[in-house]
Amino acid sequence: MSERPTPKTYAVRTFGCQMNEHDSERIAGLLEADGLERVATAEDADVIVLNTCCIRENADNKLYGTLGHLKSLKEQRPDLEIVVGGCLAQKDRELIRERAPHVDVVLGTHNVHRAAELLHEARAHGPIVEILTETVAGDETAFPSALPTRRELDWAAWVTIQIGCDNSCAFCIVPAVRGPEISRPFGELIDEVERLAADGVTEVTLLGQNVNSYGRDLAAALRAGELPADQAAVLAGARWADDLTTGTARRRPLFADLLRAVAAVDGIHRVRFTSPHPKDLLPETIEAMAQAEAVCAHLHLPLQSGSDAVLAAMHRGYTAERYLERLVAARAAIDDLAVTTDIIVGFPGETDEDFARTLDVVAAAEYDSAYTFIYSPRPGTEAAELTDRFVDPAVVGERYERLRVAVERSALARHRARIGRVEEVVVEGPSKRDPDITTGRTAQNKLVHFRASTPLRAGTYATVEVTDARAHHLQGELREVTRPARHRTRIAVVAG
Ligand code: SF4
Secondary structure: OOOOOOOOEEEEEEOOOHHHHHHHHHHHHHHHHOOOEEOOOHHHOOEEEEEEOOOOOOHHHHHHHHHHHHHHHHHHOOOOEEEEEEHHHHHHOHHHHHHOOOOOEEEOOOOHHHHHHHHHHHHHHOOEEEOOOOOOOOOHHHOHHHOOEOOOOOOEEEEEOEEOOOOOOOOOOHHHHHOOOEEOOHHHHHHHHHHHHHOOOOEEEEEOOOHHHOOHHHHHHHHHOOOOHHHHHHHHOHHHHHHHHOOOOOOOOOHHHHHHHHHOOOOOOEEEEEOOOHHHOOHHHHHHHHHOOOEOOEEEOOOEOOOHHHHHHHOOOOOHHHHHHHHHHHHHHOOOOEEEEEEEEOOOOOOHHHHHHHHHHHHHHOOOEEEEEEOOOOOOOOHHHOHHHOOOHHHHHHHHHHHHHHHHHHHHHHHHOOOOOEEEEEEEEEOOOOOOOEEEEEOOOOEEEEEOOOOOOOOOEEEEEEEEEOOOOEEEEEEEEEEOOOOOOOOOOEOO
């Protein structure tokens, strides 16, 4: 088969979470390093990448619906190349090409770094499905941040610190599609954040399925093996490598150590992370958040349910009481902490009494906001098998509405308490609804809309007086610019 003409442009469409968004940045970086230019719409692209997610509801319908639309586009332009990657691809494998034979490349979650190579192979030899069952051990390209990346924002960056998950929550497909937890070497992470800061990035978000267990595998690897000192220092950070190889230190580096080290990088003004698992939230993490000035006062602590019976059925590893104890400890230690959460309504077997316990925790936690989800079964998970315990959709819908009202009431109260305060925001740009309004985000991750007499570049830090509050955002008046944006307008694609 002769190779098709060389494509010139690409477009990426992402379905799903921040890990997926970051994988998409990485695929974009690989394609740009291969000479392609990004275009805004699929219609103008020679290569279309669909980066899929199987965590969110209706992921299958969205993917196959989009592929149906692309079929007619490919009939008009046979040279169009279509790539499907991500969690759903990892789960569905050959099924994707069976249902959509016009797809050229299917790749999974463990070989995102092969996107450009697989396209070349498909051009030369025809369609290809490559799904690996696990990340290749020692493969430094396994982490989304360790490759050329085309960042969406010049002043902010995601940094993956860990991939996979060792937990087994009954509703979640992640362990099956992302594999066991692997932490990225400490030294490499700090090097990357230093490079990002040198490029003008001022805010980093550390990403992982369970960031609090960061480092557990690194410490185990150091204890088990006889690594040369320089390798040990990269793996665990120079400060702990000696102790670990001689077996005198307990588990280090902790996530707290990483938080402090990233926050100390010159030029980094804000550090965020997502998500910590409540069962693994250590006092050291709370202490690091309280003490390291650059770590934002925002904790996203997924509750999932307030009922101990449901939490046990979910295999979450904590009770409502334990969860609230940790939340109270965090609020006591960290000044002006915003707390957000995820809650699932209608997990199989959830009773009215169970749901009442969830409302109790919501009232006690006084959340700043919450992502609320109606339970929907994900094929391949334990909970999806509990069909005889599925809750009546009408009952779930009514519970969901009550939860939404409770969360909004709590958010509005928290937001109203900020009226009159002067908050620092980082400018994100003009509001999507009204270009005369500027949008910024506070350290507590709150959106603030305000007017500026002259346009402010995205990435500028400014103070804003909060004048009004809604459940989902604040309104304010600009006081002054505190830190002009310092990144270059367009940062070249770099190998990380
Ligand atoms: S901690 Fe639970 S919900 Fe989170 S990724 Fe792991 S299995 Fe899924």
